[in-house]
Amino acid sequence: MQSFYAIYRKEMGHYFVSPVAYIFIGVFLFLSAWFFDNYLGLAIEQALRMEMQGMQFGMPPDIDLPARVMGAFFGVLAFLVLFFTPILTMGVYAEERKRGTMELLMTSPVTETQIVLAKFLASFSLFVLMLLPTASYLVFMFLHSDPVPPWRLLLAGYAGVLLLGGSLLALGTFISSLTENQLVAGVLTFAAFLLLWVLDIGNSGGGSLGIGALLGYLSIIGHYEDFTRGVIDTSALIYYFSFMVLFIFLTVRSIDSMRWRRA
Amino acid sequence: MIEVENLTKTYGDKTAVDHVSFTVNKGEILGFLGPNGAGKTTTMRILTGFMPATSGTARIAGFDVATDSMDVRRHIGYLPETPPVYPDMTIESYLDFVARIKNVPAARRATSVTDAMRKTNLEDRRSELIKRLSRGYKQRVGIAQALVHDPDVIILDEPTVGLDPKQIIEVRNLIKGLAGTHTIILSTHILPEVSMTCDRVVIINKGKIAAVDTPQNLTSQLKSGQKVRLEVQAPADALKSALAQVSGVSRVQVEQLPSSAHSIVTVETAQGADIRSDIAAKITGSGWPLFELRGVSLSLEDIFLELTTDDATHAQPSVN
Numbered sequence: 093m094q095s096f097y098a099i100y101r102k103e104m105g106h107y108f109v110s111p112v113a114y115i116f117i118g119v120f121l122f123l124s125a126w127f128f129d130n131y132l133g134l135a136i137e138q139a140l141r142m143e144m145q146g147m148q149f150g151m152p153p154d155i156d157l158p159a160r161v162m163g164a165f166f167g168v169l170a171f172l173v174l175f176f177t178p179i180l181t182m183g184v185y186a187e188e189r190k191r192g193t194m195e196l197l198m199t200s201p202v203t204e205t206q207i208v209l210a211k212f213l214a215s216f217s218l219f220v221l222m223l224l225p226t227a228s229y230l231v232f233m234f235l236h237s238d239p240v241p242p243w244r245l246l247l248a249g250y251a252g253v254l255l256l257g258g259s260l261l262a263l264g265t266f267i268s269s270l271t272e273n274q275l276v277a278g279v280l281t282f283a284a285f286l287l288l289w290v291l292d293i294g295n296s297g298g299g300s301l302g303i304g305a306l307l308g309y310l311s312i313i314g315h316y317e318d319f320t321r322g323v324i325d326t327s328a329l330i331y332y333f334s335f336m337v338l339f340i341f342l343t344v345r346s347i348d349s350m351r352w353r354r355a
Numbered sequence: 356m357i358e359v360e361n362l363t364k365t366y367g368d369k370t371a372v373d374h375v376s377f378t379v380n381k382g383e384i385l386g387f388l389g390p391n392g393a394g395k396t397t398t399m400r401i402l403t404g405f406m407p408a409t410s411g412t413a414r415i416a417g418f419d420v421a422t423d424s425m426d427v428r429r430h431i432g433y434l435p436e437t438p439p440v441y442p443d444m445t446i447e448s449y450l451d452f453v454a455r456i457k458n459v460p461a462a463r464r465a466t467s468v469t470d471a472m473r474k475t476n477l478e479d480r481r482s483e484l485i486k487r488l489s490r491g492y493k494q495r496v497g498i499a500q501a502l503v504h505d506p507d508v509i510i511l512d513e514p515t516v517g518l519d520p521k522q523i524i525e526v527r528n529l530i531k532g533l534a535g536t537h538t539i540i541l542s543t544h545i546l547p548e549v550s551m552t553c554d555r556v557v558i559i560n561k562g563k564i565a566a567v568d569t570p571q572n573l574t575s576q577l578k579s580g581q582k583v584r585l586e587v588q589a590p591a592d593a594l595k596s597a598l599a600q601v602s603g604v605s606r607v608q609v610e611q612l613p614s615s616a617h618s619i620v621t622v623e624t625a626q627g628a629d630i631r632s633d634i635a636a637k638i639t640g641s642g643w644p645l646f647e648l649r650g651v652s653l654s655l656e657d658i659f660l661e662l663t664t665d666d667a668t669h670a671q672p673s674v675n
Contacts, residue, residue: 098455102441109443196439196500199403200456201428351406 095202096210103184103214117222120176124169128229131164158233158241159321166249166320169226170313173257174285180218181264182278184211185347189272194350204347212265212340219257223250245322252319255332259312260285262339269346288312356381356508356538357402362411364397364562371397373562374411379555382535386553386570387542388659394562395542396436399510402540403433416507429458432506434514438497442486446477446496449485450503457504471503474529490517498526502533509533511541515548527552546659558659583631585620586647587638594618594643601637603630617646 107113139155188194197207230246268277291311308314315328357379364372372394379385387395401408404424418426441449450468459467472478475495494517501509515523530552549556550570558565591609598607606623624630638645
């Protein structure tokens with residue numbers, strides 16, 4: 093446990109002594125805030141237009157503004173996560189191998205599982221730190237809405253982003269453990285993310301086909317959309333948790349196999 | 356303390372370590388000597404549990420490196436070829452991190468870190484970032500890292516690489532000071548290092564052990580065939596043929612000095628015979644002025660070259 097905490101602390105320190113974490117969080121917050129502002133502006137404009145139309149035709153306006161903004165915002169959040177997480181994970185093992193510090197970790201009384209979990213948890217912590225401030229945008233919107241939408245929607249949305257992010261981080265750290273080159277790890281991770289993303293297209297194209305349905309189920313974004321509508325689906329939970337466990341397990345195996353590979 | 360038996364490591368069809376066996380007693384310093392690529396690093400990596408052997412066994416402090424890896428790792432400190440440091444950490448926080456992952460109890464951690472810094476003369480730079488340190492300082496941080504948890508066995512892969520002469524002496528003294536309470540294996544391709552610091556030497560070449568002995572024994576072993584060095588004012592060819600006639604001479608090598616008429620001659624003699632006076636008589640008898648004549652004994656360097664090169668004639672004599 094002591095070693096686990098030591099590695100976790102070292103990883104967090106590594107993010108925060110260099111400008112990495114600050115730039116990362118700063119850019120992410122700026123972009124997400126910009127998108128949120130845009131969506132909110134658009135939605136309000138649309139709502140006003142609909143209200144005027146409603147007055148003309150004598151019908152009450154029927155628009156759930158917070159739900160619209162949230163749907164769009166969580167969509168773009170997922171998109172930002174897709175771009176940001178490869179940067180977060182590409183160096184996790186690649187750098188350690190290049191510097192030769194992997195040799196220190198692997199000859200210390202620490203298990204591979206401890207190393208992998210500590211590193212995964214550190215990258216996940218940074219991810220949470222990056223994501224948390226964005227909740228303030230939505231909280232403000234909720235407080236100024238009338239009637240106030242159920243908070244469950246907000247929680248479900250963030251549960252979705254966290255699960256999506258955790259899964260991508262698990263996959264990203266696994267890819268990082270395969271190579272000594274950070275850039276290669278980053279590019280491969282991004283390619284893998286995109287592939288998981290577009291699997292959904294197969295589904296929407298020929299939904300009735302068995303393969304299309306299967307691809308749709310494997311798509312990492314398909315399960316996410318339920319969360320953004322406030323639905324927590326058990327099958328989505330199972331999907332994301334098994335995704336994380338699978339890639340954490342594969343990372344442990346990959347680290348272990350380094351001993352057999354020519355270092 | 357360390358028992359290695361028939362250790363073999365192959366990469367594909369290349370054999371890096373070939374049936375290596377040796378033992379190291381408690382408190383001893385064992386030198387691993389060999390040219391680059393001889394299998395020193397691979398052997399050390401197997402001992403530390405970083406990579407498994409293809410076959411054979413190694414035991415450290417009674418624990419098998421393959422099956423009781425965690426116990427082995429608790430008993431060793433290891434300096435790899437490149438010091439395993441994190442550039443963004445300060446020396447002190449780095450050593451604290453290493454102490455934590457080596458399971459040093461929290462109560463003893465601060466003193467362990469300070470002790471390791473004191474032994475390696477890093478105290479005055481404790482809060483400096485490692486990336487700002489010179490190669491020599493990084494190397495010392497690497498050594499400090501191997502000592503911080505006070506392990507029974509210390510394995511150092513080329514500990515003096517990148518250090519200046521003063522630092523080399525300091526590190527050698529540090530290593531000698533650790534012997535007795537710690538068992539040490541160090542690898543090097545620098546010969547004087549071995550004769551100065553090690554109790555015993557393993558000479559390894561192309562994955563195989565060429566010799567295991569004390570530095571003194573290795574030196575005396577090959578003294579049997581003597582060498583004599585001469586400086587004579589004489590034409591090279593005539594000198595060579597004249598000396599070849601002296602009984603007991605096995606080989607003559609003549610080198611004409613470019614600046615004068617002097618020749619430098621190296622005469623190798625058969626075992627046991629002392630023919631220095633015969634050589635002197637031959638030269639003065641031929642009427643050549645003799646400027647110098649002295650016996651030369653083989654140094655560790657010669658032994659090393661003799662054992663590690665296929666063609667022993669490359670061995671150049673050096674003067675003791």
